[in-house]
Amino acid sequence: xxxxxxxxxxxxxxxxxxxxxxxxxxxxxxxxxxxxxxxxxxxxxxxxxxxxxxxxxxxxxxxxxxxxxxxxxxxxxxxxxxxxxxxxxxxxxxxxxxxxxxxxxxxxxxxxxxxxxxxxxxxxxxxxxxxxxxxxxxxxxxxxxxxxxxxxxxxxxxxxxxxxxxxxxxxxxxxxxxxxxxxxxxxxxxxxxxxxxxxxxxxxxxxxxxxxxxxxxxxxxxxxxxxxxxxxxxxxxxxxxxxxxxxxxxxxxxxxxxxxxxxxxxxxxxxxxxxxxxxxxxxxxxxxxxxxxxxxxxxxxxxxxxxxxxxxxxxxxxxxxxxxxxxxxxxxxxxxxxxxxxxxxxxxxxxxxxxxxxxxxxxxxxx
Numbered sequence: 001x002x003x004x005x006x007x008x009x010x011x012x013x014x015x016x017x018x019x020x021x022x023x024x025x026x027x028x029x030x031x032x033x034x035x036x037x038x039x040x041x042x043x044x045x046x047x048x049x050x051x052x053x054x055x056x057x058x059x060x061x062x063x064x065x066x067x068x069x070x071x072x073x074x075x076x077x078x079x080x081x082x083x084x085x086x087x088x089x090x091x092x093x094x095x096x097x098x099x100x101x102x103x104x105x106x107x108x109x110x111x112x113x114x115x116x117x118x119x120x121x122x123x124x125x126x127x128x129x130x131x132x133x134x135x136x137x138x139x140x141x142x143x144x145x146x147x148x149x150x151x152x153x154x155x156x157x158x159x160x161x162x163x164x165x166x167x168x169x170x171x172x173x174x175x176x177x178x179x180x181x182x183x184x185x186x187x188x189x190x191x192x193x194x195x196x197x198x199x200x201x202x203x204x205x206x207x208x209x210x211x212x213x214x215x216x217x218x219x220x221x222x223x224x225x226x227x228x229x230x231x232x233x234x235x236x237x238x239x240x241x242x243x244x245x246x247x248x249x250x251x252x253x254x255x256x257x258x259x260x261x262x263x264x265x266x267x268x269x270x271x272x273x274x275x276x277x278x279x280x281x282x283x284x285x286x287x288x289x290x291x292x293x294x295x296x297x298x299x300x301x302x303x304x305x306x307x308x309x310x311x312x313x314x315x316x317x318x319x320x321x322x323x324x325x326x327x328x329x330x331x332x333x334x335x336x337x338x339x340x341x342x343x344x345x346x347x348x349x350x351x352x353x354x355x356x357x358x359x360x361x362x363x364x365x366x367x
Contacts (some may be wrong), residue, residue: 024078046087047094051121053114054083084114086121090129090130096122128160141210163193202330209337216258216341220365223253223287223294230285232264234274241331242279245270249287254365255294260340262296262362265346268331268357269298277302293344293361300357307349313348335360 016022045052054061057080066072082102087094098121102109109117166189208214227247238245255262266285275284277300286297305313312318314336317329332348339346345359 016103018103021078022056022202024074038083044096044330046085049087050219051087051088052083053083053109054085055108057081057083079105081105082108084117086108086117088121088125088128090125090132096128098173108204163190163197166190166193202334205334205337206330209341210335214337214341215260216338218258218342219254220254221257221259221262223255223296224249224251226257226259226262226266227256227285227287227296230263230270233263233267238270238274238283241274241277243274243277244282245285246282247285249285250289250294253287253289253294256363256365257342258338261341265335265338265360266296268335272331273298273300273356276300283295289364294364295359295361298358299355301355304352304354304356305348306352310348310350 020137029163057065061245062072062075062080066075078101080103081100084100086098086100088096088098098117100109100113141303155217166186170186170190172331212215222249227249231245232246237243270285277283280299284296286299288295288297307319314332316333318332339360341364342362342365346358348356348358
């Protein structure tokens with residue numbers, strides 16, 4: 001029996017070696033449910049965490065247990081001879097009981113049975129408490145993700161208005177040829193808006209991935225053209241830091257992918273590489289087909305990742321020493337979600353002082 005404090009008990013499970021007697025037990029439990037927790041002696045004993053041990057149940061005891069003549073008849077029919085009730089408690093409160101009944105005429109429960117029942121009760125308490133904690137955690141996760149999604153979505157509108165106003169002001173300054181100091185301030189506003197927009201998109205993607213709702217729209221795409229677009233988008237930033245960025249791959253290889261999402265994976269990987277590489281380092285992009293999947297590679301000659309941090313790199317908000325102070329820590333988590341939504345997999349190979357290589361797979365398009 002389970003119940004919240006002050007609420008009615010409810011039978012959640014039963015078992016009996018004799019199917020006929022199990023039906024009688026179910027009929028007794030469902031036809032004569034226990035009402036709100038009473039205050040008579042047996043329940044008070046359970047409240048204190050003490051088991052109730054009734055080694056011998058004769059007619060007087062059955063009459064004391066019965067709630068009506070019909071209920072008494074059911075107890076007689078079941079042949080109940082002996083009983084143990086073990087309290088189930090959590091956080092100091094009684095929420096249920098584990099009830100054992102002996103119906104074999106020649107047998108009665110003894111102290112050994114009582115000890116076994118108490119141990120079983122403790123295990124049941126632990127299982128129920130773990131289930132409740134898991135439910136609370138899941139509820140908290142759902143609330144957090146709902147809040148993230150709502151806040152992120154609702155902030156995009158005001159940011160768009162600010163971006164539009166800043167762009168209009170910049171155009172007006174260009175026409176007037178006025179105010180380099182003001183122009184610097186507007187540029188700063190626009191950079192801040194772009195960073196906020198990236199953060200909001202990352203938060204929305206994270207919430208979608210955790211909820212299993214990340215949307216991808218696939219089409220057949222030329223793998224080399226995806227690499228070329230990636231290089232074009234990041235070449236200026238790499239050159240500014242003195243880093244060489246190049247690509248190569250299997251000509252004519254077509255993949256089934258969401259192109260924008262694939263570019264997002266590359267952007268996360270290359271942004272990380274550019275952030276940690278030094279002047280003179282190299283970042284190489286490649287793709288090769290192997291059976292049903294194409295494997296994309298982003299390899300850099302940067303400082304690498306410590307071995308103890310490797311299991312954490314795809315965790316949300318990962319902030320290892322290599323990443324401390326840079327970005328939200330969501331890039332690789334989101335990349336993993338995107339690749340897996342395509343039916344592929346993603347992994348990293350790295351050693352300190354020997355660079356880092358990120359590989360991921362997506363399906364090859366059907367011929």
